[in-house]
Amino acid sequence: MNEVEHLAHAAHESSLLPWIILLPLLGAILNGLFGKRYSQKTVSLIGVGSVVTAFVLSTLEVIRLAGLPEGDYLSVDLWRWFSAGELNVELSFMIDRLSAIMLMVVTGVGSLIHVFSTGYMKTDEGYARYFAYLNLFMFSMLLLILGKNLLVLFVGWEGVGLCSYLLIGFWFSDMEKAEAGQKAFITNRVGDLAFLIGTFILLFYSYGSLDFVGVGGAGGLPQTAAYLGDKAPGMLTLVCILFFIGATGKSAQIPLYVWLPDAMAGPTPVSALIHAATMVTAGVYMMARLNFMFALSDVAMTVVAVVGALTALFAATIGLVQNDIKKVLAYSTVSQIGFMVVSVGVGGFVGAIFHLMTHAFFKACLFLGSGSVIHALHHEQDIRKMGGLKAKLPVTRWTFLISCLAIAGIPFFAGFFSKDEILFFAATAHREGSNPMLFVYIVSVVAALCTAFYMFRLYFLTFEGKYRGDKHTWDHAHEEPVMNWPLIVLAGLATVGGFVGLPHFLHAHALEGWLEPIFGWLYEGEHAIFHVSHSAGLEIALMLGSVLIALLGIAFAWRLYMREKLPEAPVDAWWHKLLMNKYYVDEFYDAVLVRPLRATASFCHRVVDVRIIDGLFVRGSARLVGAVGDGLRFFQNGDVQAYVTAIVVGIAAILVVVEYLL
């Protein structure tokens, strides 16, 4: 039964690994505690330097990893963190072929965004604090992706959440206005709750460790998952769903996506780093990490796929009508992560990671581009007041265009390959004895159409046509050289990044080969779970179809927005209202969740505590006792005596329980 040898690989000690993680922490501590005393130059040197060094070290380690026998991984066990009974949890990290990709993306994109930030935040008084938070985020994110077991991953999971709140609220000087942070906070707590409960269940069934890889095929989570799949499939499904709920919180999926668009309140580089490239994809990474568990639960996978597809469509339709440049990108992010989740749900883990990577490139580029625009226009974010910016911001314009082409899925840009991989899996992947989820495929295709449309709507309205804002701003609009370089690098990656995953019929899918030791068993060999079509014709047909879809969307946007007079928004149409108001989800949550919660809290305080406990039980019973003791003096008890009365009532309750109820 519990044979998981197909997931077992050898470990190699890595001495550089701890430094990759510690450097950003060091930077955060230095800038956080002493940043006020440093010059801006020193702060930048520490902040950027620590991350760039981590990137260089990561590159060295990944090169080393590539030289190892296929499937082996680098790891370091710092020390035994704690042990409870037979459960041993080590403070340990690993770079395997999956985390290597994340590591390169996070440190690489992270470095670029740090560089970009030195320009973007130049005039901000909280410069050192900003870099301290950003470095702390990098540290947490590295914990998350390099953690060798679920608990270390959870440390990072909580850490990135905390940094995210700190950075969302970076510019808010008082809590009342920082509602965005609060919202992110509350929705993420829901996700974390599910994550924690899932962890506890796994803890309970664990074979002495919560490692993602077992030693010699035994122990670790793979064996737990195998055991659960064998003996308690219901429990396995429950655990998967709980972890998926955790992922919906962090990765902004239905129903917990509402925080992400509001999180755009933070500085734009933060949006690029945290809310586009890295943190929000943590949920997808976590599910890929736990592929050996998710793959075993048919029900959970179906839920994942359907939720992902619905999110992709839902967010894309909202993106159609948004007028805030960052809001459009935010909904686009939600939608794109929906694609990745679809991919996980249909068994295309490689596709999910592939899209995660390409998305990190082009979406970071888009966000940084929007940051460049916002910076140039003195914090104007309404695309109705932009236009014609290609004249003022040439670098931004070209990089933005490239990224738009990539996200829309125009051939040979990065997004084309990764999105097609996902759609191909959605259309053909299936388990033994069941059919591909065509519903998911169709919904995804519609979402892709919307994506192409709204991205080019955004591009046309921002960079083409005539400028529609005030003259003064236009005259001062310019690009910061230091901010251009990251854009160019990211745009380059968005252009060529897709070639690591050429279509299957070419048999040159480098990424799939790279990840073969981790995901390969799902498709081939005796443990195989998913079956994918190998028909080259079908693949080409699907590909042509999605290119057509993308072109259709772009053409539609061209028709509507590439002209002198912009179309009047059909503000009275019911669908427009619905979309403008984001399907009234916020209002729905407000009515169904937030207000009742708040009401319950205040009810507890005012009614339950003050009236019922204090008034009825405490005072009331005090009066009763008082009436017995001294019939005349009903109304004489102060607060202390109410407390004592509570004690007496408590004893009475215990006696009743002991005597009559047990």
Place this chain on the structure above:
Amino acid sequence: MLTPPLLAAAAAPAAHAAAQQPAIPLSWYLAVALILFAIGSIGVLARRNALTVLMSVEIMLNAVNLVFLAFARFQADMTGHVITFFVIAVAAAEAAVGLALVMGLFRHKKAVNLDQMSALRS
């Protein structure tokens, strides 16, 4: 060999104790003690004057002393008596601190009523 000096004859056999049961049954002592304890509790719960509350606590402690003595007597065991001494001493210390606190309260409020202390609340 290991008989503690103060707590000598601690574990007397129950049968031995039963032979010399006094005329008044144990339950009567306990009833009186519990009534006293209840009177004390009601005093703490219902009386407004801090000094009265203090006295009520003393009544409660003495009620417990009665319980100890009753049990000690009926089990022919010294432990209960010894405890009573300790309780008396502790009660004195408590009363001393209590009186000092009442004086402190009086300094601030010019009164010694408990219902005047409600500045601290949620």
Place this chain on the structure above:
Amino acid sequence: MDPNYAPYVPVAVVSILVVGLAAVILLLNRMLGPRRPTREKGIPYESGVDPVSHPRRRFSVKFYMTAILFLVFDLEVVFIYPWATRFKAWLADDAFAPVALGSMLFFVLVLALGLVYEWKRGAMNWE
């Protein structure tokens, strides 16, 4: 007579004697003594303090202080007295005698330190 009550006969005799003697002395005083009553002589306690006044009248905090100190120090006798009754028996045990004496000395030492503290703090001064 119930033999159970035999031991209490001397107690009864003493009680009767005490009450009787007190009554006789009072009676003699009443009959023999000269009587020239004044107001001052009529009050129960003659040391210049008016015993009858408003019950809510404040009196000095010093009274509390003295009462508290008396209470605390007076009560220590509940530990010293039982110890004293047993001490002679313990003296016989060579090994235990130092412990018995030592613990009581420590107890008294702590009390004495308390007294020093109290004295130095001025709790003994009436003014």
Place this chain on the structure above:
Amino acid sequence: MQAATTTSDLAIISPLFIVCAMGLVALLVAVFTPKDSFKGWLGYVVAFGFALALVAVVWLWKQAPLTLSNESLFFALSVDHFGLGLTAVILIGGLLAALTAVDYLPSQRSDHGEYYALVAFAVLGMMAMVMSADMLTFFVALELMSISVYVLAGFKRQSAFSTEAAMKYFVTGSFASALLLLGIAFTYGATGSIRFTEIAEALASPQASLPIAQFGVVMLLAAFFFKVAAAPFHMWTPDVYEGAPTSVTALMATGVKVAAFGGFARMFLTAFGDARFRTGDLPWETIIAIVAVASMFAGNLMALAQKNLKRMLAYSAIAHTGYIMLAMLAAPTSGDGTVWLGPGLIFYLLGYTLASIAAFGVASVVSGNDVEDVNEVAYAGLAKRSPAHALILAVAMLSLLGIPLTAGFIGKLTIFAEVLDGSHNEYLWIVVVAVINSIISAFYYLRVILVAYMRDEAAERPIQLVSSRSLTLAAGLAAFLTLVVGLVPSRALMASGKAGGSLADSKARAASTATVNDVHTEADAPATASAPKATKL
């Protein structure tokens, strides 16, 4: 067993002795130094005394369990790993709490030397509480602690709040003492003994009067629930924590709580630990389960609404009481009725002590000069004014919340795992409730961090910070240790496990020494503190 070994007895009780002597010294020094001179150095002296006692505890730990040759002491004190371990936690808490007072008290215009004497006496009482082997020792120790803390709570005499807090604590506390005594009296009546081990034996015999014992146990429970601040016996907590001087609150949140839990666990597991009583005739385990849930909800829900940091921490303390009580549900029992504790309880108390000291330390720093109210304004934007203090506060909040890499996380995890394991899933629901509650608690803990890091104090009333090296040192050390214990918890966990496990030996020890002629060795009692085995389904 000869009295000739008196010296070694003195060595065994040396931690108690050192602390007592330190208290007396502080008392005398206080009265012989000029009235208006700085008394803070006494804080260092007392802290040094605590450190010395800590050294003695560590020294004794290696030889434990120790047997006192003097019979009175033998029956009164158990100097085993449990007692020594908790004593160490108490001493750490007391040491750091004493350091927080050094500069805080002058800032509150309450710099009197007696403070440190009272702290020493309170700590002495706490230490005796966790080592006590019979009800009488326990009662006297508890009163020594309580009476000292009543006075400490009202130490800021010119403050109406402080006096009110002391008075409230006194009234409720003395009521609870009376309940405790009543409980002791009835237990004594039912069993004819006040020694924990003998009570257990007597209860097992058929002559025991269970209804009387039951009444006694309920009263004891009520008294302990009061001392550990469990709902609905908790209502004094917020008022007293808020009104008392912050350095005293720090002591109350740490030492008092540790001592109360230590005494609670030892008394109930040793005297009433038999499985027959825990869920059967004296169903204290079930009561604890209910009260734990009530405490978690009462504490966490009320904490949400608090603006005052001290008051919020008071409610959070109530919630933590709920978590800690779970550890007692999980006490493993072997076949012959021997009961012991896993590492959860003691480890959690250690983590909680450290985090509380850090939190209250920062609360002292921001409570300015003679300011009563530690509301949000006081620590808003602390990260800009004093990054070190903000960091300490953040670490404390994260640990209280139970974020990984802090001691609080390991503590929660250990307790939850123990409960699942010890109850064979029967209490799964309670763990779910506890996890939900710790999620609720995130709202108010992280809010503190957000306020300290995100709010701009420029527009607010700037509050002068108490500049104090000792205060920062104590809070910083506590925060640092929180992280250390969170990162490298294995030694502390092992020691906690050893301490909890030593409860199992008390029965064997009593049986082998009390009746010399009738030595029956308890071979099957778990001699070492083996942690519970992970359940495999």
